[in-house]
Amino acid sequence: MRYSALQVLRNGLTGNKSWKPVWRNPTPKSHYDVVIIGGGGHGLATAYYLAKKHGITNVAVLEKGWLGGGNVGRNTTIVRSNYMLEGNMKFYSHSLRLWENLEQELNYNVMLSQRGLVVLGHSDGQVEALARRGTVSVMEGDDGVLWSREECRARMPYLNHDDARFPVYGALMHQRGGTARHDAVVWGFARAADMRGVDLIQNCEVQGLRIENGKMVGVETSRGYIGAGKVGMTVAGRSGQVAEMAGLRLPIESQVLQAFVTEGLKPILPTVIAFGMGHFYISQSDKGGLVFGGDLDGYNSYAQRGNIPMMEHIAEAGMALMPMIGKAKMLRSWGGINDMTMDGSPIIDKSPVENFFVNCGWCYGGFKAVPGSGDCFAHLMATGNPHPAANRLLLNRFETGRLLDETGNGASPNLH
Amino acid sequence: MRINCPNCGDRDVREFHYRGSAKLLNRPAPDAGEAAFVDYVYLRENPAGLNRELWFHEMGCRSWIVAQRNMSTHEFAGTELARNAKRGAK
């Protein structure tokens, strides 16, 4: 069923009785050409692009809970492409371009809102670094404009420009950055994949991987054994555990990142704002809630929840940057498990086990990567070769030393 | 979260900095070669149960501490000074 304003009108007049299930509830088959472990954004997007671009439709996505229950449903919904290192930049640039056609492609309104993302600088040195980021973005075909101190004051009067501990010296405006409705991304990809014949299997936990003679042949699940020509892993924070089933260890630590939303408020914040000195970023959702977050709690965790100190620190940063939010009330906090790599950049690659592919290490930035990751992972699984946009996101970079360390903090995942 | 520092007693987590796996206690021999160091610096276990890990009492006594903590529940099963853990291991 194609969605459109007309369809909404027609259904509205007939009691909304003819809307169809957005996806089926198929019974797992005994064998698939491709099995994707993990029904989050990356897994669903991979399945979609396998079907759409490579004609591979005998595909199952196995989800241990409900579709989109992991990080794709827990993030702060920011979409951007403003990295600094080439290997990352070309990937996120590719991803952003896919975002920009996603609604038409999926026939689903994911509410991509390119309202602009502003990264603030709090010293001459930081402003220079922002200028460099902007330059790198434009070099890659994206955008970035530097705002002076005066422009910042004029455009963002609600920031503390007067007695701030870290005054705003300048900012980089990434106009094509913004937000999207995270759940809609899940549902859009799920629906589009399902329509192309992909089996989306919920409540199906992978409990083991079957490897014969160094080749992956299938997966043991809570709903029985499922044979597979190829297996792809898109399980974010659980990557270490699934990889372990294949006898692999990854350059990853799973850490918790909290996120927060306030009660609904009338529009007050037009753009996304990132405050580097305070590790704080904020945007306002279409429903009116201020959505914000900051740094990792800093310790390994699978608990999907954090603790008070980071929550306080983030709120303090918010008050330092924009004391106008003091009377907004934080409504809800939650946590996600972040697969933090040792250099802070992701991995899309084959693994030492034949026919087993890994897509992991998205750190706290997996949401904006969803379309790009799906496209590149599908490309790799279908062709056996890395997608040109992801040919630096390889596992062997830790052996060779060809790292992608944006923050320059080295092998300390909680510092990236 | 509270951490029992062997020197200072029960303290709020905000006094501590987390450094990751206690595997870092076992630096390879200088001549162990690249592969051994790659493993040491980068590869991790990520157990869904008890994790043996390093915490630094940065805003306290500045001791490095080895803790056993459950990654799924955050519950601590014990702490000891890293220097003791290291000496004990030998």
Add this chain to the structure above:
Amino acid sequence: MSRLTTGGQIDRSQKIAFQFDGRTFQGFKGDTLASALLANDVRLVGRSFKYHRPRGILTAGSEEPNALMQMGLGDQTTPNVRATTQELHDGLIAASQNRFPSLAFDLLSVNDLMAPFFSAGFYYKTFMWPKSFWEKLYEPIIRRAAGLGALSGKADTALYDKAFAFCDLLVIGAGPAGLMAALTAAKGGLDVILADEDFTLGGRLNSETFEIDGQPGRDWAAATVAELAAMDNVRLMARTTVTGAYDGGTYGALERVSHHLSTPPKDRPLETFWRIVAKRAILAGGAIERPIAFPNNDRPGVMMAAAVRSYANRFAVAPGKAVSVFTNNDDGHRTARDLVALGITVAAVIDTRREAPYGEGYPVLKGAEVTDTKGRLGLREVIVRTESGQKTIKTDCLAVSGGWNPSVHLTCHMNGRPVWREDIAAFVPVENAIPGLLTVGAALGDFSTHAALATGQKAAATVLAEMGKTTSAEKLPKAEDAPIALAPFWHVKGTKGRAWLDMQNDVTTKDIVLAHQENFRSVEHMKRYTTLGMATDQGKTANMGALAIMADLTGRSIPQTGTTTFRPPYTPVAMGALGAHGAGKGFAPERLLPSDTVGRELNAHFIELGLWYRPSLYPLAGETHWRHTCDREVRMVRGTVGITDVTPLGKIDIQGPDAATLLDRVYTNSFSTLPIGKVRYGLMLREDGAVLDDGTTARFGENHYVLTATGGAAGLVMTHLEFCTQVLWPELDVSVFSVTDQWAQYSIAGPKARDLVNALVDDPVTNESFPYMSCGEAMIGGVKARLFRISFSGELGYEIAVPARYGDALARALGEQAKALGGGWYGLEALNVLRIEKGLLTHAEIDGRVTPDDLGLGKMVSGKKDCVGKTLSGRGAMLAEDREQLVALKIPGEVNAFSGGGHLFKVGEKMITANDQGHITSHCFSPTLGHPIALALLKNGRARTGEKLVMKDYARNLEITCEVCAPVHLDPKGENLRA
């Protein structure tokens, strides 16, 4: 006026005037805003989120979804305040929200007519064409319509605070269960904190007519509170919501300190956010009554039955002139009995059960259901389906009771999943959901007053026993022990029209049906698709009904259908409180130089660098541009002498027999070979082979070194050294100690540097007695100082360190003597120029990615020994030919056209990623050379001296052609240094 003439816990002697939507009303001390509005017959108080339907007060507690107010005027206006918890105070000004132009006539209520098209998730199916219209048209319209209250956009100037508290036992909730638990534990000798969100402790006892030990429950509560208040080991925290349960017995709690005061004292915070660390906790949070869904159940006048009792019993307000009750349990009848006792007319009790009790002074319709309501802006009548046919009942208030949901919220905060109790048709907390927390009373699903007291006492006894204390044999007070008499009933079936589940977000039973139809059947999908439970009340009243309907539709039981997760905070917490002290300068510590006062006296321009405030320039009168000052300061250093405060450099004292061994292992080069009295430049790596930091280390004795780290990396280096001594090599007999703050240190540079030093030290130095890279002690005015012959400018240079308490005195002496020699202070801008002219590094170059070889320092990695990072710095890609290497660049002219945002390209090539050659790391105008210079990281750069490149900064739109040169511009042989 609906105020009863007697009764209630209001003080009729204290009249309070307040405003709502511009009209002035009167209430009493003890009122909430909600009770005062009801007493003044104000029933319409808000509009719903999506359809802008009229909304009235639904509850009498913090779970209120409807009565949200904009409080106060001007810059300090506060949105989304629950009228049901806001205490009335003189001068309170409240306004309704989310309506235009007025509450009674809201234009956007047209949305309600569009409801068939605005079904759950409709926006995912449309607004996609044309593409560019989303940001320009659709989204702005949606955003304007959405949201509730408004921020002023001006800084919140209120005072907020944070605090820690520690106790043996935290009791959450001061109803009968909590009071009994706190009393028992306190008598047993535990340190107890009793917190409750209400301003009057006692919980439901304040709202009910129960008796305890023969006296009114509220009197028992007051007496118990008084008894607790008199105990030294008890802290009572009224107006305090425990907002979250966290690891290690830590709880978050918000105390509303001053919201109930007309003019709070200046030194008193508005709110305080507490972190309470408790060895044990008892959750006595009670239960929340749940509604029943029926068509048009959202009209003002439809209220929760328990709220109706609260308003009548506690606040002496008749919520209606003819109240009816819709119930599936005996509590509904209690509502009717209480109202009748107060002389309020009860039109009917509509009981879904055929076996309902007989009415005592009120009519009962058994086996009956409300199928519709009427009344435009407030309830006028309800339509009831009975076994004998349809009836219309004139009523202006319908009290609804669908049973009770235990307040399990806190027990979910650490991932506990509540379990279903069939007998009460509700979820109750799973045991041990929070380590050390026990649940009691209604929160556990034990609803009678007796059960509350008994479980409270028992849990306290358990805690006492666990903590090695004995329980005094107290008699349990006598109280009612009515059984739960309830027949689960969630929504009225076989009706047309919309029945509301989530009153604020406008989620109706039809939306749940649609979610099911479209296969959004998992509870989380249902919630996210319909927005159920995502409003400011987080579904406290809405979730269960929706769950029951979904269970019905899927043919599963409610527990099979599941429950959504409650997460912190229990009720919303102001950002101002969570972020208390973060505003203004409070966000981070302010580190001041020993010469800070001197700098301020000289009108130096200070900048923030890390946590330090450091002078960037010392402008003289007449200097109108920062370049005038900077250029002059550079010339001054190169010409005579300059002084600058380098105290922020990390200073680490390393002592012990193995000090040299440690340094050999952390530096790429050797320090065991460094003679006593000498200084050496060292390079430190991370274990992954990247450069961690550089700096000089001085040897003061056989077993005594002083290491300096770059200011910005001082903490990092110190931590690294402690890691090395404690984690890697605890067998080394060495200790490291940061003395950064203990020593004030000044750099003295320039041809006349020695003259300046000798003007201060007791024993003058010569080039021979104290050559380049020497260190030693010196006496200055009777103070033992440390003297170093090092330079960060390429000039003859010294650094003098004195104990920090003499820092200001030394700064003044240096300033005076420098002036006499024709020199003076220089700031960070000049410092930066001086070091770039000399090709010296900072963390602009040491960016966490570079290797020693990238910096041209590959030879500093000793082949003779191991050090941290040595092995991995030898990986293939770390030595690859296409790596970027440090070079310098120059352009002619007076204007510095270099940019830190600049990337480098070959002349004539397209300036895109594929052709990227490198980037600028530092740059300045060099007054010494007379043209701009830069440092850069350039692919294979050392081999490219003389090559012309184009620098492009797209973010600033700058482009220039520049020439590659070697990174040391001045005095390549270092003759000045050694002079």
